[in-house]
Amino acid sequence: MDSDTFVYTTYIRTTPDELWKALTDAAFTRRYWGVAFETEWTPGAPMVWDEGGRRTADPEQVVLAAEPGRLLSYTWHSFTPAWAEAVRLDQDVYERLAREPRSTVTYVIEPSGDTVKLTVTHGDLRPGGMMKGLIAEGWPALVSSLKSLLETGEELPEPPR
Structure with missing residues (x-):
């Protein structure tokens, strides 16, 4: 069944405060x-x-909720021609993404014994849309690198493109 939401959950050996810092501090991200x-x-x-000095700003890119150590939510970034060029998207892919509605991401942080349960919910997606397919691959890789960084001090190497 297709929906407008992607959900990914993992457990990380860290504290809610350290996870919050990893989600919000520029040095970590x-x-x-x-x-x-x-x-x-x-x-x-x-x-x-800010991706390597390439800045994407838009009045609709905003923080929706911020409760340190518990909850973070914001609107997803805008797709601009400069962004598409920088990440080497072909024109057709960029145009398809740009036509999709703005989506949102929410992180729920919950203590769970000696670990923290992190649930990432990316919502407001176009069912069957290109963005949903991209994030279905992107979020697991990103969260795995975040988990590795917090647990070992080393992020995962970027996969080859």
Whole structure:
């Protein structure tokens, strides 16, 4: 069954506060994601995505919820021609992504014994859309690298393109 939501859950040997820091601190996010977020991490605050010096800003890129150590939610980034060129998307793929509705991502952080349960929910996706297919591969790889970084001090190597 197709839906407008993708959900991924994992358990990480860390604390809720360390996981929050890894999701919001630019030094952490650059290591496992290659992206730094410029924002105040308060509801309604604008977000700028900085990927290797390429900045993506849009008034609709905002923090939706921010409860340190518990919950983080924001709108997904805008697809711009400059972004598509930088990540080497062909024109057809870029145009298809740009036509899809803006989506949202939510992280729920829950203590679970000596670990923390992290649930990533990426919603408001077009059922059967291109973005849903891309994130179905992207989120597991990204969260695995985050988990590795927090548990071992080393992020996973970027897979070959």
